[in-house]
Amino acid sequence: MTSLTCELIWVKQFLQEVKFCDIHTMKMYCDNQAVLHIASNPVFYERTKHIEIDCHFVREKLLTKEICTEFIGSNDQLADVLTKSLRGPQTEFICFKLGTYNLYAPA
Numbered sequence: 251m252t253s254l255t256c257e258l259i260w261v262k263q264f265l266q267e268v269k270f271c272d273i274h275t276m277k278m279y280c281d282n283q284a285v286l287h288i289a290s291n292p293v294f295y296e297r298t299k300h301i302e303i304d305c306h307f308v309r310e311k312l313l314t315k316e317i318c319t320e321f322i323g324s325n326d327q328l329a330d331v332l333t334k335s336l337r338g339p340q341t342e343f344i345c346f347k348l349g350t351y352n353l354y355a356p357a
Contacts, residue, residue, distance in 0.1 A: 251285055252304040254278060255311050262316070275315050279322040286319050 258276045289308045311317045331344040
């Protein structure tokens, strides 16, 4: 989540430098509810000590409204087509949602 936050901020700054558009809040979709709760909860527990610095960074960006987080179910995660080996209907569903199509399908 911290890596994605850094990438989003870089993209936002790049788009502002080239004066492409004015971006206010960027949405970050996550299928892990535990991560979302840790990022939004100001109280740290003993089990999460090792990720404290990363959480502070993400929480700071959440508080300044540079990013907002939203839960998305694992079945609806569009990035899975790029990171996992999917089969049949799930691949077709994600490709449809992304607006892609098969160039080699018979007309």
